[in-house]
Amino acid sequence: MNSPKQSFRVKAACAVLASTLGGFGLAQAQDKPRLEIYGFIQMDAIQDFDRVDPAWNSTLRPSKIPVNCPGDAGCGAAGETIFSVRQTRLGFNGFVPTSSGELRTKFEFDMFGVGVDAGQTTIRLRHAWGELGQFLVGQTNSLFMDGDVFPNTIDYWGPTGMMFFRTVQMRWTPYRKDGTKFAVALEGPGTAVDNSSAGLGNVSARNSVPDVTAQWRLDRDWGHAQVAGILRSLGYQTNGTADGSPSGSKQGYGINLSGSYKVLGKDMVHGQLAYGKGIANYSNDCCVDLASDAAGNPEAVPLINWLVYYDHSWNEKFTSSIGYSQNVQDNTGGQAGSAQHIGTYASVNLLYYPVKNVMTGVELLRGERENKNGNSGTDTRVQFSAKYNF
DSSP: OOOHHHHHHHHHHHHHHHHHHHTTTOOOOSSSOEEEEEEEEEEEEEEESSOOOGGGTTSOOGGGSOOSTTTSTTOSSSOEEEEEOTTOEEEEEEEEEETTEEEEEEEEEEEEOOGGGTTSEEEEEEEEEEEETTEEEEEEEOTTOOGGGOOSOOSSSOOTTSBOOEEEEEEEEEEEETTEEEEEEEEOOOOOBOTTSTTOTTEEEOOOSOEEEEEEEEEETTEEEEEEEEEEEEEEEETTSTTOOSOEEEEEEEEEEEEEEEETTTEEEEEEEEEEESOGGGBSSOOOSEEEOTTSOEEEOEEEEEEEEEEEEOSSSEEEEEEEEEEEEOOOTTSOTTSEEEEEEEEEEEEEOSSTTEEEEEEEEEEEEEETTSOEEEEEEEEEEEEEEO
């Protein structure tokens, strides 16, 4: 007789086989555990006409554009050629029937190294979560973001002014019916401290309570609309003292309005406007949450993020996306002149789909970083990509 573990392995193997056979048009029972495997191989060839931080040269992040040279990472002769496969992705969706409904899981990663692996082609976790009924736990998109306003671009990082953050969370969705959804979550906190601002040179983040997020979303034939909010406690402490004093926390908060709207056949308009204090940790590419005022006291830094993009379908094989995005941080009195003030991002592309599951295309991008003191730097690049889905 098979053990319970052996029995489960056999069932899982049968489910994978059934999923494979389903691809050939054979029926698949939906009351058994099943596994979906998906992903794509993508190669990017980039001709950069200026420069960015070398650790981030396979994407365009305005925050990584050098302004003060020599000194900033990326200073040097203009022009660089970059080849990358870091966008390549692999994912697994699991479905397991239970007495309380279907258990859904997702595990997904790409090869775009960040943090200590910045600039490397290495595994980067994107999603790792499980959901049963109204409850989800694990790492996935924050409720404060709207992933569906991400335009049809081929640059990896995307619009600088988008609220975009995947984080570990505990989520409750008490209402989900007829295209309307309401959810709340406790999300892993993180505070970006500006250590170059007056009096904060030895200050680090001290996160003692989770972030609280909420989202209301409406999906209809015309597109979708979403309202999201966040409350944060931006904790801090002083390094090198016995008890971390002086320490404390500042209140952070934000609201994010977003949506996508169908126009002229398959065309889509994407828009987002977000405002808050201490929300830079959730921004796609920006700034700091906590800095000092002119007297050296910590305070939450205000931030505005916005984007407008238009996705156009020329025909069944050609599409384009064009748009503009920006973040604007209201710098505090204690921040240095080199602190980022404005980041802008613009792009336009032409994409070609010769056969199913294959895409190739070219994209023109331009980014600019402007600092508090008015100094600025720009980067212009052309990216060619080829993508093969499976």
